[in-house]
Amino acid sequence: xxxxxxxxxxxxxxxxxxxxxxxxxxxxxxxxxxxxxxxxxxxxxxxxxxxxxxxxxxxxxxxxxxxxxxxxxxxxxxxxxxxxxxxxxxxxxxxxxxxxxxxxxxxxxxxxxxxxxx
Numbered sequence: 001x002x003x004x005x006x007x008x009x010x011x012x013x014x015x016x017x018x019x020x021x022x023x024x025x026x027x028x029x030x031x032x033x034x035x036x037x038x039x040x041x042x043x044x045x046x047x048x049x050x051x052x053x054x055x056x057x058x059x060x061x062x063x064x065x066x067x068x069x070x071x072x073x074x075x076x077x078x079x080x081x082x083x084x085x086x087x088x089x090x091x092x093x094x095x096x097x098x099x100x101x102x103x104x105x106x107x108x109x110x111x112x113x114x115x116x117x118x
Contacts, residue, residue, distance in 0.1 A: 028109035036102055
């Protein structure tokens with residue numbers, strides 16, 4: 001976790017709370033929440049871009065999407081499969097990130113505070 005992310009999370013938490021005294025656990029958890037939010041917004045933006053590009057292609061250029069790549073396979077069908085594949089890939093990327101990066105960092109932040117409290 002970068003010091004900049006921790007500082008951003010601390011400022012965000014302080015603005016949302018009347019009590020500006022934050023524990024290190026609170027700062028770490030807020031920084032992780034901010035990072036998770038950024039990842040989710042980025043992946044959502046990519047999916048929306050892919051999907052609406054496909055829909056706008058259908059709306060404004062039906063002839064191009066209707067042209068055949070092979071017998072029984074149009075450009076539109078191939079791009080539709082690509083949209084579905086993109087959704088699957090982005091979901092897998094988020095699951096990988098959450099399992100490899102986010103969950104261990106969250107467990108470490110919560111574990112440190114429980115160790116100090118015991």
